[in-house]
Amino acid sequence: MVASSSPSLSVELNGLKLKNPIIAASGTFGYGLEYAPLGDLGKLGGIVTKGLSMWEEKGNPPPRICETPAGMLNSIGLDNIGIENFITEKLPQLIRYDTAFIVNIWGRETDDYIKAAERLDEAKGIAALEVNISCPNIKKGGITFGTDPSVTFKLVQAVRKRTALPLLVKLTPNVTDIILIARSAEDAGANALSLINTLLGMEIDVSTRRPSLANITGGLSGPAIRPVALQMVYQTAKKVNIPLVGVGGISSVADVIKFMLAGASAVQIGTANFFDPTICWRLVDELEEYLRNDNISDVNQLVGAMREE
Amino acid sequence: MVASSSPSLSVELNGLKLKNPIIAASGTFGYGLEYAPLGDLGKLGGIVTKGLSMWEEKGNPPPRICETPAGMLNSIGLDNIGIENFITEKLPQLIRYDTAFIVNIWGRETDDYIKAAERLDEAKGIAALEVNISCPNIKKGGITFGTDPSVTFKLVQAVRKRTALPLLVKLTPNVTDIILIARSAEDAGANALSLINTLLGMEIDVSTRRPSLANITGGLSGPAIRPVALQMVYQTAKKVNIPLVGVGGISSVADVIKFMLAGASAVQIGTANFFDPTICWRLVDELEEYLRNDNISDVNQLVGAMREE
Amino acid sequence: MGFQLLEKKIYHLSLSVQKQKSVAPGYWVLSLQSPQISSAAAPGQFVLLKIDKNFDPLLPRAMSIHSIIRADNYRIGFTILYKVVGKGTRLLSEKRSGESLAVLGPLGTGFKLSHIASGYEPIIVGGGIGIAPLLFLAQELMERSYTPTVFLGANSQEELLALDEFESLGFTPKVSTEDGSKGVKGMVTDLLGSYLEDSKGLQAEIFACGPAPMLEKAASLAKSYKLNSQLSLEQRMACGLGACLGCVVKIKNKNSGHSYQRVCTEGPVFNGEDIIW
C-alpha cells in the first residue's frame, strides 16, 4: 500500500498559503539572505524576518547571548535595519526566491505597529506580517502588549485595519493564561497565531559575579523550552479557531510532528538553525519521507491528531 | 590570607534557622528516609517532604514521568501518604536526624490547608511548613491558588493564623508577574518564599501519537528551567523584604552560588537528586570549599551580591 | 520494620567499564567491577546507570543485574545485558573499557525465594531482553539447590540471549522463537502452557520477565493452574529509590480497588495476580 503520488505538504494558514509547514523563525534566520549560501531558500515553507521597526535600532550592548542547558539566552534588543532599509535593500533580493516572506514587526507604541503595517502593505513580495507582541528584550512596549488581553486586542485590531496582508500574532509564554491572549488576538482579526516567543531567563557568571548578558535578563530558547511550547500549542489549539504556528525548541522531524499532532498547522525553527544550520531544508525532506513511509497523503492530517482516549 | 576559621554556612530564613543553605526539594527526596542509605541526612540544611494533604492521595495514573532536553516532566499528581500517616510513621524516624524537616502541604480548598497547618502545628520535630500553591498536576485548587494575588493572600493569611511554624510559600512560575504573587504572600505573613515550582509542559510520543504522560500535561523541572528560575529569584528579590529560597535546575555548586548572588538566602535541589543522588551532601562540602578558597567568612555575604554596575 | 529501608545497602559509585561485548546485533553485555554492589545484590534487583556526565541524556537508565562476576568465590562485580533501544542505550554501547559510569544500586525488591520449599519446581520464563535478570536468578536457585525449569523465547535464534550461559550452568532451556529459527516456533508462553498442561498438579512457581503481553499471559497461565507467579515489570524511572513516585504501576488492593506501587521499591518483581494490566 505505497502511496502512488507524493504526499501533499502544503498548508494554508487562514489566508497564507505555504508550500510546506517548515518556516524559519524570526531573529534566527536574519533577513533570509544570511542562510542563502547553505541552500535554496525557495524550498522552505516560509521565512520570518528579524523583528523590524519603523526606525533603525541599535539593540542592546554585548554580550547578547549565552548558552544554557539545552538552550540559550538572548538579549539582542531587536537590533534591526529598519523597515525602510529592509524594503529597499533586502526585499529586491528576496523576491527571487519562491517562498513566503513573513515580516516580523514590533514597536514601542501602537502607532509604531500601525505605521509598520501601512508601510509594508504597500511593498511587493511580502506574504504576511507577524506581529511581535512578545519580545522580552525591550524595556518598554513589546512584552506588555502581549500580556494583557485588552491591550492585545486593541493593538491587533489597529494593525488589522491598516493592512490586507495576513496577520500572524506572536504570543509570549510569560503569562498566566495564554488562551486569554490568544482569543483576544483571534477576536481582533489575527489570521493565525505563532507561539511561543522566548521565556524570560537569566544567567550569572560566578567567576565575575556579573550577569552573563549585559542586559541582565534575556529570552530563553532552544530544546529546553520545547515542552513548554508544546503544552501551550496544545492548550491553545483547543480554544481558538484560527491556525497555530508552533515555535519553541523544534530540532527534529519528530518535533515537527509533535507540534502538528498537538494542533499546529505549521512550525517555525529558531535556535536549531544555530546548532544545525541546514536543518530547515532537511526537515522538509524528512517530513515528506515520514508522510510517505506512514502512508499519509496530506500533511494536514497530522494537525491535532494526537490520540487522547 | 587564608581564613583562620571555617566559613559560616548557617542561614536564617526569617525565623527558620538552617545549618547550611542546601535543602532537598519537595517531591524529589521522598520523606527523606528514601535517601538515608546514601548519606547522613543530618548534614543537610533541610529536607522538604513530598507534598502532603489531609488525606491519602493515590495520584495520577502512569506513565507519570518523561525525560525532555536537559529536563523532565512529571505528573505525579501529589500521590502522598497523608499527614496522619506521615506523623505516625515517618516523623518518629526522622527526628533523630539533626536537620530541618519542612513539610510541604497542599489542598483542594483553603480549608484543607488550614487543617493541615493545624495538625502539623501540634506535631513535634517539624521545622517549618512549605505551602504549595503552585502544583500544576492537580486539576482543581493548587495551581489556581498561586496565580491570583488575592487568592494567594487569603490562603496564606488563613494558614498563617493556624500555626506558629515558619511558613515558606512556594510559588509557581506560570504567571505573568510573579512579583504580585510574591508580595501577596509576603503581606499575608509568609516568612520566606520558595521559587520556583515546575513550568507547565508536555511531550508527545510520535510513534504512538499519544501524550508521553497519562495526565497529558505535567511539570517541567531540571537544568532546562534554571535560567527561568534564576530570573524570577532575581526579580523577586528586588521587590520583597523576606528571604527567598531558590529552586529550579540547580545541579552544581556554581548554580547554588548563582542563586545566592541573585538574591536567594538558601536553595533547594530537586531533579538533580535523580541524576546525581549524592549531590546534596556534596554541595554542602563544595560550598564550604568555595567560601574557604574565596576567603568568604560567611555564606550570607553571597546573598544578592551580583555585580550590576 | 520501619527501619528496614535504612538497613538497605545502596551504593552510589563511579565504576569503570571492565568489558563491553556485543552478544547479538544490538545486544551488549557490560561488565562492571564492584564488590559492594555485587555482594549486596539479589536476583531481580537492578542498578541505575548515569550514562553521560552531561545533561543529555539527563536521567539514569535502569538495568537488571544479569550475572555476578566472582573471583576466588568472592563477588567482585556484575554484568548487565542490554538492548539498544534509544539514545541512552546507544551511548552506553559506545562506552569502552576504562570509561566510567555513575552507578546506583542494588535497587528494588527482587524475586522472593525464601518461601520456596523443596517440593516446589521453580519455572523461569524469559522473553527477549527480559532474559537479562533471569540468569542471576537461575544461579541463585542452583546455589540453593533448586533446579529450575527454564523457558526462553525470542524473535529469532540470534536474539536468544544468554542461552549458552544457561547451558553452561547445566540447564537445558526449553526454547521458542517466533520465526522458528531455533526451538519451537511460536511464543514462549505457548511452550509454558503445554508444559503446565502436561504436568498438571505440579507444585511450582513461575518467575518471569519479558514484554508486557508475555507477562500478562504468564500470569493468566499461572492463575489457571493455580500457581504463584512473580513477574518483573518495567516503568520509566527517575530516582530509583522510592522518592519521586514516578515509576508506579497499578496493583490490586487486598480487599478492593487499586493502589499505585513503585517498580523501583515494591518492585520490580510483583505477584502476577496482583497486577492490573
Next chain:
Amino acid sequence: MGFQLLEKKIYHLSLSVQKQKSVAPGYWVLSLQSPQISSAAAPGQFVLLKIDKNFDPLLPRAMSIHSIIRADNYRIGFTILYKVVGKGTRLLSEKRSGESLAVLGPLGTGFKLSHIASGYEPIIVGGGIGIAPLLFLAQELMERSYTPTVFLGANSQEELLALDEFESLGFTPKVSTEDGSKGVKGMVTDLLGSYLEDSKGLQAEIFACGPAPMLEKAASLAKSYKLNSQLSLEQRMACGLGACLGCVVKIKNKNSGHSYQRVCTEGPVFNGEDIIW
C-alpha cells in the same frame, strides 16, 4: 554589491577527525580534511564546530583556521589550534581520529591584504591562543612575497604556540614570555613598542590576535606610530552567519557615535582604530 553574500562559499559538512595532537598542556591541534573549506578559506577566517551531536553543549564553537593542509599543492584540509577552557573545548579534545564533527565554514571577514603594497612591512603580533590564526596569515603573506615581522608572546615557553611552525616557515619570531622562560620577559606589546620606537617612520601594518588588553595596547601603539592595525576579536556566537546578531562588538561610526558590528560577518578582523574598548 548586494549579491556579495550569496556568492560567499560556506559549507556545512560532517568532517571526520584526521588527527588530534596535544601541543602543550591544555593546547591541541586538530586536523580536518576538507578540500572545500580549505580552498575557500582566507587568513583570519574561522569555522564553527558542533562538538557533540546532542544538546550539551548546544551551540557550536568558533575556531580560527590555523593552517592549511596541502597535498601536491592542493588544499585538502585545515587545522585548528585550540586551548581547553570549558566544556566544549574539553569534549573537543577527547575526539579521536575517525570521530566526526559538523563544521560550518569558512566564516567571517579575515585580514584585508589586498591593499598591502610592497613598501609595507606586515607586523604579526600574537598573544597566547591568539597565535592560532596568525600562522595561516604568515603563510599567505609569504606566498604573496611579503616577509612579515613576527612577534609572539605567552605566559611561558610551554605556551608559546606554533613557534616551531613559524620557524620552519623561515621566520625568526621575536618572542616574549611573562615568566621569562623564553625570549624577553614581559608582554609581547612591550616588545612591539620597542620595535616600533626603534624603527620610527616604518611603513607597516599591524596584524594582531590575542587577549583584549593586548589588542587594545596594540591598537594604541599603532595609533601612536600612525600605523594601521587589523585586530581579530572574539565574541560569543550562535549562528556564525550574521543572522542572530548575537556576536556584536561596539564600533565607532564614521562621523560620530557607534554601531554594533558582527564579529562573525564584518569581523572577526576589525580596524584597530574603529574598535570601542
